[in-house]
Amino acid sequence: MKYIVCEKPGRFKLKEKNKPQKVEGQAILSVKKIGICGTDLHAYTGNQAFFTYPRILGHELAAEVIEIGENKQNIKVGDKVIVMPYISCGQCVACRNGKTNCCTELKVLGVHTDGGMQEQISVPLNLLIPTNKLSYAEMAIVEPLAIGAHAIRRAQVQANEFIIVMGCGPIGIGIMKFAQISGAKVIAMDIDSGRLNYAKDNMDIDHIVLAGETAVDIIAEITNGEMATAVFDATGNKEALEKGIDYMANGGRYILVGLSNGKLEFAHPALHAKETTIMCSRNATLEDFETVMDILKKDKFPVDSFITHNVSFDEMIHHFDSWLDPTNGVIKATVNF
Secondary structure, eight states: OEEEEEEETTEEEEEEOOOOOOOTTEEEEEEEEEEEOHHHHHHHHTOOTTOOSSBOOOOEEEEEEEEOOOOTTOOOTTOEEEEOOEEOOSOSHHHHTTOGGGOTTOEEBTTTBOOSOBSEEEEEGGGEEEOTTSOHHHHHTHHHHHHHHHHHHHHTOOTTOEEEEEOOSHHHHHHHHHHHHTTOEEEEEESOHHHHHHHHHHHOOSEEEEOSTTHHHHHHHHTTTSOEEEEEEOSOOHHHHHHGGGGEEEEEEEEEOSOOSSOOOOOHHHHHHTTOEEEEOOSOOHHHHHHHHHHHHTTOSOHHHHEEEEEEGGGHHHHHGGGGOGGGOOSEEEEEO
């Protein structure tokens, strides 16, 4: 069967290997569609934390079961499944407290272990989420949207509060949409006017702000001088991460969703004066996946405009570099098998 491996930063190779053999406690899936996420892009450019090469990328998976044994969910051959790509130990302090998304031994498909850029994959039964009611396109975006849903739930976003989302990529857009559903007033910020316009035109975001020297003043005007009670970073950019405190109200929360591969510096007096709550939001849990699936079933998310680029598996290597260039208008790219 065919698979694509990232051998080192900047280099993919299409190869062939034997199909996976059934193992007790696992299912063999036929991969139907994969979403390309920031993790994949950063791995390709050599800017992904917790990463080693060579690696088969891909963790936003829509698949069909082709071999499976007895299982608690009664999933059968032919069923459509989403793969929750976070392999947790179930034993550590985080897992015991229901935070499997930050397990001390966490392994993520396509990051710490090989992912879905292959025709078939064998995965543990407990990672499968059956979803025959969603299309493959909807299934392939559940995982990135679940990250946004988790961030909103973790921050306990309330109706009518002003929130800022820095970064109008797939994760940021998911945060915006779930903040809207929670009743919050959303301000989108980005350095790319095209992405800001996407957020306004396709996500009905009322307030968009181009990042830069005047951003603080514009946000102050929007919020009647109070600033935002919750600021989400979905950029992973060091400069943006260090600037986010300036947009936050006194007594506010700063939620770090994007991952920067390096050190961050903050002025303590500014943090202390606002009695800032800084929290990180990592991955998602089953509850977040189920929340997203319910939203998609109710047609509350614009899937067609969200997936801006779609190619076949055989064409992916040729197109991947272009997805790194924001001028190409990429929001979410997907790959079909």
